[in-house]
Amino acid sequence: MTFLKRAAPACALIFSLLATTAIAQPAPSAEAQREWPQVDQERPWIYRGSDIPPDTEWTFGELSNGVRYAVRFNEVPQEQLSVRVRVDAGSLHEQDSERGFAHLIEHLVFRQSRYLKEGETIPRWQELGATFGSDTNAETTPTHTVYKLDVPGIDVAKADETFRLLSGMIEAPTLSESGVRTEVPIVLAERRERGGAGKRAADATRETYFAGMGLAERSPIGTVETLEAANQKSVRAFYKRWYRPENTVISVAGDLDPAVMVQLLEKHFGDWDAKGEPVPAPDFGAPTPGPDARAAAGALAPVDKLTVLHEPDLPVSISYTIMRPWEKVADTIVYNEGLLTDQLAMSIINRRLENKARAGGSFLAAQIGQDDVSRSADMTFVSITPLGNDWRAALADVRAVIADALTTPPSEAEITRELNEFENAFSIGVETQAVQQATDLADNVVQAVDIRETVAAPDTVLNVLRSMKGKVTPAIVQDHTRALFTGSVLRGVMNVPDVASGDEAAFRAAMLAPVEADASARLEDKQVSFADLPAIGTPGTVTSVAPIGVLEIETVKLSNGVNALVWQSDAEPGRVSVRVRFGEGYEAFGKDDAPYISLGEFALMGTGMGELSQDDLDQISNGRKMGLDFSIEDSEFVFGAETRAADLEDQLYLFAAKLSDPRWDANPVLRAKAALEMGYDSYATSPNGVMSRDLEQILRGGDPRFATPTPEELKKTDMAGFRKVWEPILASGPVQVEIFGDIQRDEALAALSRTFGALAPREEASADINLSKEPAPTSTPIVLTHRGDADQAAAVIGWPTGAGREGVRVSRQLEILAQIFNNRLFDAMRERLGASYAPNVGSRWPLDRKDGGMILAMAQLTPDAVPAFFEESRKIAADLAAAPPSGEEISRVTEPLRQLISRASSGNGFWLRELAGTANDPNRALAVRTILNDYSSTSPEAMQALAQAFLLNDKSFEVAIVPEGYKLP
Template sequence: MTFQYRRIVRFAVLPLIAGLGFSTATLFAKDAAKRGVVSAVPAVPAPRPTPWLYVNSDVPQEKAWLFGTLDNGLRYAIRRNAVPPGQVSIRVRIDAGSLMENDSELGFAHFLEHLSFRGSKDVPELEAKRIWQRLGATFGSDSNASTTPTETVYKLDLPQATAESVDESLRILAGMMDSPNISDQTVNSERAVVLAEQREQFGAAVKVGDALRAHFFSGQKLATRSPIGTTATLTGATATGLKAFHDRWYRPERAVVVVSGDLDPAVMEAMVRNRFSGWKGDGPAPADPDFGKPDMKAPAAAAVVEPSFPTMIQMAVLRPWEQVEDTISYNEGLMVDAVALRIINRRLETRARAGGSFLQAQVDQEDVSRSADTTTVSLVPIGDDWRAALRDVRAVIAEATTVPPGAADIEREVSEFDLALLGQVENAGAEPGSKQADDLVRAVDIRETVTTPQGALDIFRGAKRLFTPERIRDATKRLFAGAGPRILLITPKTVPNATQLASAALSETVTASTLGANARAVTFDDVPKLGTPGTVVSRSSLTQLPIETVKLSNGVNLILFPNQGEPGKVYVSVRFGNGYKALPAKRETLAWSGPMALVGTGIGDLGLEELDRLTNGRKINMGVSITEDAFVMSAETRAPDLADQLKLLAAKLDKPGWDPAPIVRARAQLLASYEIMGASPGNVLTRDLDALVRGGDPRWTTPDRKEIEALTPESFRALWAPLLATGPIEVQIFGDFKTEDAVNAALATFGAMKPRGPAPIEPGSERTGVPVHVAKPVTRTHSGPPEQAAAVIAWPTGGGLDTVVESRKLEVLAAIFNDRLFDQLRNAAGASYSPTVSSQWPTGMDNGGYMIVLGQLKPEGVDLFFKLSREIAADLAAKPVDADELARTLGPIKQYYARAGTANQFWLRQTAGSSRDPRRIAAMASLARDFLQITPEQIQETAKRYLAPGKDWSMVVLPQAAVPKAAPAKKTAAR
C-alpha cells in the first residue's frame, strides 16, 4: 500500500472527533527502470504494452493515465481531469535527494532546487515567478518545490490553463531541469535564502529529529542526511560543485513528468515530448548509492535533552527495506498489517482516555526513505514517570503479539477501513488533478503503482478472508520483529544515566495486559431523546444558487445546498450563541478549553468510548470552534448517516454530557506542551500575537500555566453549560443529499428541541480592542537558537459587513505588499526565507481588522525588516501601482476564488450566519464585482488610508540571551 495509505494507522481512529482523513489509490511496485525487459508476447493480436508503472504488477490499472517514455529515458504520465475546471497540475520529479549527496555536498539537492527556480538558459533571473503570476499562479502555493532524502519535486498548479500557457510552463520547467542558471552570482544570491530557510526551522524539533535519525538509522546514510544540509557545506557551496551535482543526477532517465488537468491528454503528451525530448544526460549515468541496512548491533538506547519538549519516548524496530513486486497478494498482506496496527492504536487510545499512565501513544509502520521498513512507537507519559508509561504501552503490545484479537475488535476496524475506502469511491469524480499528480509522484518515489478507488476497495474486500484472529496476531508479531527495539528518551532536563535507565526499562519483562471484552453495547436508542418533531414555517431561496433557507417552528433556521460537486460528502455546520461576543472583553475565561474537550465530554450518560462504538463503521463526527459571533459545531458525513449525525449534534446541545476525564486529559496535554510555546519565534507569535493585535483582548489570550492548572471539570461545566443552552440555532447542510430527507431529519432532531432564548452578549464585547501605535516595538523572547528572531508590523483597519468592499481592496494591497517584500527581503537581501503579508477583516464584529507583516530573521536583521516594510508601505501610499503589477496580483486572487467556488466549504463560509444577518448574502454577491473594479488608484487610496506611519504597531521576538533581564514581560498571550 502507499506511504500515505499506510500512515493512516499511525493515528487512533476516533470517529466522533474526526472522520478518517486518509486517502489512497496507490500500491507498491518496483520501479520500471529497475526491472528489466517485459517478457515477450505474441505478435497477433498485439496487446497494449504494459505501462511502465505496472510492469510486474497485477493490481487493477488506472486506465485514465496515459503513460510513455521518451527516447532519452524520461518517463511521463498524463491524464485528463476537470477538477477544478480549467486547471492543469504539472509535477516534475527528479530521482535525487539528500541521500544522493556526498559528505561534502550536504544540502546540495535542496540548494539546486532553489537555483532551478531562479532562472535558466531560457528564462531570465526570477522571471519564471512573474510569468506564472501573469498566468494566475501564486508562488508558494501554486508553484513550489520540495526536496526529501530520495527525490526533488517541482510543482505547478496552473489555473484557467490554455494550451499556450501549459506549453509555456513546460518550456520553463524543461529549461530548469536541463540548464538552470548556476553561476557564482546566483549561488551567492541564493545562499543567503537557503541559510535563512535553515535558520528558521524549529530548532528544538531539528535537534530531536537529528538525534532520532542518528540513533534509529545508525550506520546508514539517512543517519546524517537532512535535506537542508549543514551550515558548513552550504557556506562552502560553489557554482562548480553545484553544477557537478546537477550534471550527475539531473538526467532524463531519472525524471518523471506528471500532468493532470483540464486539457486533451494527446495535446499535453505532444507538449511534453516536444519540450523534454532535447534533454540529454551529461556523461555516464551514475549508479544508485547504497543507502545501507539497519545495524543489528547498534546500541539499543539513546537520550536527548530538549527543555522545550515534554518527556517523550520514541521506539523503533527496523527491518531492511526491500523492493517488492506490487501484487494483489502483497497488498492484501499490508491490509492485514494495517488492521493489526489499528487494533493496537485503538487499545492505546482507550487506555489514555481512561486516565492511564500516558497521555497518548501510537504505533506506526512505514518504509522510510527506501532505507528501512520500520515499526515505530511514540508515547507521551503523564508527568515524568516515563518508565511506568513505557511499561503500560509495552504491555498492550505484548497482548497484541501473543493473544489473538476478538472477532468484534477485528470487525470494528474492518468496517471503519471499508467505509473510508468506500468514501473514496463515492468521491472519485471530485478528486482534484493536483492530488492525482501528487499521488502518482509519491508512488514513483517509493516504487508503487496507482489504482482506482474501486480497485483499492475491491482488493480490501477480497482480503477480508484473511482478517482472522490468528493472522492478525501473527502479523503483529512480524511487525515487532527486527533490529531493536531501539529507544530514544527525550526529556526537558538532564536525567542522570538516562541511556542506561532507558536500556534497562526496555529490557524489563512485561505482562500482557487485557482491556476486557465486556463493553456495554450501544445503539442510537441510547442517545438522549429530544422532543416532538417540529414543523416548517417558511421556505425561501437564498441566492441565484440552489441554496434554500427553511425556518422551523421552534426558531431553528436551516440553510440547504444539495449538490453533487463532491459525491458522497455532506458537510454540516451548526452555529449557536454569539461566540466571542458572548465572552467578557475585560477578563479571561476558560473558553479556550471548549475546542479541546467539549466533544469528549459526551452526550447524556454516553462518554467518548460509547459514542465511538455507536458510530463505528459510519461517517459521523463532530468538532467545535469559536468565531467572532457564534460557537460552531461541524461535521462531515454521508447521506445515509445524515439523520443520525444531526441527532448527535442536536443531542450535544440539548443533553450534553460532562464526563470529567477528557477535561483532565486536556489540561494535562496543555501543561505537557506549555514550554514548547516559547521555544521559537514562530511559536511565540502563535501564542501571543492574536491578543496583541487586538489590543490585548483577553478573549484571544492563550492561558498561562496557572490558568491551565485551574481548569477543572466543575469550572468547565460552569462556563459551557449555559453557552450550549442559549441562542438561536442555524444549521447548514451542504453536499450530496436530498433536500426533503435533510428537512425531515432536521425536523426530528433540531426541530424537536425546545425554543431557545436569545444569545447573551457581554456588555462591551461587540467590539474588540485595537493595537496602539508604539514608538518602540513590543518585545517578547524565545528560548530557541540565538540566531533566530521575528518581527511584526501591523496597521489596524476595520471590520464588519457594511464596508466589506474595503476588505477586498486590502486583500489586493496585502498581496502586492507581500510580493514586494518577498523580492526585497528574501531574494535581494536574503534576510528572511518566508516573509508574509496578510489582511484580516472580521465580519462578525464591526472592527478588529488589521494588515500584518511578519518575518523570521536574524536578530541583526530586525532593523532592515522594519525599514523595508515601512518603505514599501510609504511607496504604496505615494503612487499608484503599475498595471502589470496589479494584473499579476489580481490574477492569482481571482483564480483562488474561482477554484474555491467549486467546493462546498467555500459556500459554507460565505453563507454562515446569513439567517441572522442577511448582509452576508449581499457581501457574497458583490465579491467578484468588487475585485473586478479595483484600480491602481484605489490601491493607492487604500494604502494612504490605512498604512499611515503614525498608526502602525510593531513587535519583535528575540532570543532570551539578547534581552536584558529586567522585569518579566506582562502576559498578553493570545489564541
C-alpha cells in the same frame, strides 16, 4: 499500491482517498470524462511486475530519452493543469561535500533558466495565474526533488507555455556563481528558521534511528559548512550527475486532452539529452546491530542504540522503532492484502492504547505505526507521551498493551470493528472519486514512484479489501502483529527535563525490563445504536422555505425558531457538509475565562452527550462518515462535520443532542488540561512558538480572552468551573444549521425537523462586553523573548484598517493591496538582504466586529535584521501611499486571485464559507455576488487611496521576538 500503513509523504494512494479536500469541484460530465481512447500498452511502466489492475484513467508512457510520464484528464477544478516533475535526486544522493545541494538546486531552478531570466520566474508564473507558494512550489526529501505547478485557466496555448518554461527550468537551469551566492543565504535563513529544540530533537532522532546509514547524516537542509562552500562548479556537478531523463518522471492531471498532454511533453522534454553515462544510485544502507545490542527476554528485536535528550522546554516523550532492511517489493494484490492486515493489527493496538489513555492511565497518548522510510528501512514506530515525569510507568504500560497483542489473538469483534472503518474509508473513496482533485492525483503518482509501488483506482482498493476480509482470522492478525515487532534492531529516543530524570542507562534498563501482558485495555464488545437513543423531543415543522437568490440555496425556518440554509448540490458526489452555528462566540466569555476557553476547544465534544460517552461515540459512528468538529469564532460557536446522505440524520442528532442534553464526563477535560500544561513551555523554544502563544492577544488589544493559559492558570481549573462556563453557552442563543451537498432536499428537511426542529425554545444569549480593541500605536516595538537559538528572531508590524460587513468591498480590495505589499517585501527582504526565507503580508477584516481589521507584515530573521525589517516595511507603506503601484504589479496579484476564486467557487466549501450565517441574516448573500469583481478588479489610483487611508506609519504597531538577553538596537 499503498494502503493505510504509509505515513505521509510516503503514501501514494489511501491517504488521498481519506482526505477531505478544502476546495472541491463539480464532477465532470460523462462526455467530458472519456473523449479519447486509452493508449494501447501491454503493461504500463508503473505496473511492471505487479498484478494490480491498471487504473485506465491514466495514460502511461516513456519518451525515447527515458523520461517516464503519466497523464490523465481531470476537471477538478475546471480549467486547471497540475504538473509534477519528480527527479530521483535527494539528500541521500549527495556526497559528504554536497550536503544540502539537492535542496539548493531546487531553489536555483526557480531563479534562472533557459527561458526565464534572473528574477522573471515568479512574476511569469503569476502572470499565468499561479499563486507563488501554493500553485508554484517544490520539495526536496532524502530520495527525490519534486517541482509542483498548478496552472489555472488552462488551454492548449497556456499548457504549451507551461511545459516550455518548465522544460527550461528542469533541463537547463543557469546555476550561475552569482545565483549560488544569492541563494545560499536564503537557504541558510530557511535552515535557521527550522532551528531550536525541535530541530535538535529531530536531528537526534534521525541520527539514532539511522546510525551507520546514509540517512543519519543527510538532512535535506544540509550544513552551514557545505552550503557556504557551494559554488557554480560543485553545484553543476551534482546537477549533471542526477538531473537526467531516465531519473525523471512527469505526472500531469488536468482539464486537457491527454493526447495533447503527451504531444506537449514530447515536444518540450523529448529532446533532453543528458551527457555521459548514468551514475547508479548510492547504497542507502541497512540497519545493523551495534556491539552493545542486547535482546530482552522474549523480545523480537535486540535493543541497540538509545539516546536521551535533556530539553526542559519540550514535553517528556519516548519514541522507539523496530527496524528491518528495506526491500523492493512486488506490488501485488497478495502483498497489499498483507499491508491491510498489518494496518488492521496496528489499528487494534492503537484503539486499545487510546482506551487506556482515556481511562486516566500513565500516558497522555501513545500510538504505533509502520512506514518504509526513504527506501532505507522498514520500521515499526512506537511513540509515547507520558503523563508527567514518570516515564518508566508510561513505557511499561505501553509495552504491556503491546505484549498482550503479541501473546493473545484479538477478538472477532475487534477485527470487525476495524474492518468496518477500513471499508467505510474505501467506500467513501469510491463514492467521491469523481471529485478527486487533480493536485492529489498528480501527487499520488509521484509518491508511488518514490516508494517503488503502483497507483490504483478507488474501486480496486475497495475490492482488495473485500477480497481479504473473509481470510482474516485472529491468529493471522496475531502473526502480523508479531512480524511488525520483529526486526534487526530496536532503537529509541527519550526526552526528559534533566539527567536526574533519566539517562541512557535508565532508558536501556526500562527497555530491557521484563513486561507482563496487560489485557485490561481491550475494548468491550458493547453495542450502541441510534435506534435505542431517546428522541431529541417532539419533531417540529418547516414553517417556510425561500430561495436566497444564489444558486438553488434555500433558507428554511422551523417552528421552534431554528433557521437553516440548505443546498442540494451534485457538485461533490457523496459529500455532505454540515455546520451548526449558535450563541455569541468569544463575546459570550468573561475576562477570566481563557483557561476554560482552551479546554473547551480541545475537550467539549469529547465530554459526550446524553447517554453517549466518548467511547460510545466511537462505537456508534463505527463504519460511518461522521464528525464532531468544534470551533469558536468572534460572534458564534460552530459545530462541523463532513458526512454523507445516509448518515446525515444521525449526524444532526449528535449535534442537536449536544445542545439539548450535554454530558459532562471529566476525563476528556482532565486529559486536555494535562496536554495544555505539558505543551506550554515548548512555545518558548522558538520565535514562531512565542508568536503562536502571544500574538493574538496583542492583536486584540490585550483582550484576556485570547491569552494562552499558563500551567498555573490551568491548575486552578476544575470540572465544576468548566461546566459553569460551557453549560449556559450550549443552552442559549440562536441556532442556524447549514447543510450543503449531495442530499435529497425533502429527506434533509425531514431530518432537520426531527432533530433541530425538536429542540426546546432557547434562551437569549448573554453576551459580555466586547473587550477586544485595536492595538495601540507603538513608538518602540513590543519586545517578547524566546529560549531558542541565539540567531533566531521574528518581527511583526501592523496597520489598523477596519471591520464590519458594510465594508466588504474595502476588505477585499485591501487583500489586493496586501499582496502587492507582500511582493515588494519579498523582493526587499529575501532577494536583496537574504534576511528571511518567507516574509509574509496579509489582511484581516473581521466581518462581525466594529474594529480589529489590520494589514500585517511578518518575517522570521536574525535578531540584528529586525530593525531592517521594520524600516523596509515602513518604507514600502510610505511608497504605496506616495505613488500608485503599476498595472503590472496589480495584475501579478489580481490574476492569481481571480483564478483562485474561479476554481474555489465551483465547490460547496466556498459557498458554505461565504454564506455562513445567511440563515439568520439574508443580507449576507448580497456580498457574494460581487466577490470576483472585488478581488480581481481595481486600479492603481484605488490602491494608492487605500494605502493613504490605512498604511499610516504613525498608527502602526511593532512586535519583535528576540532571544532572551538580547537587546534590540
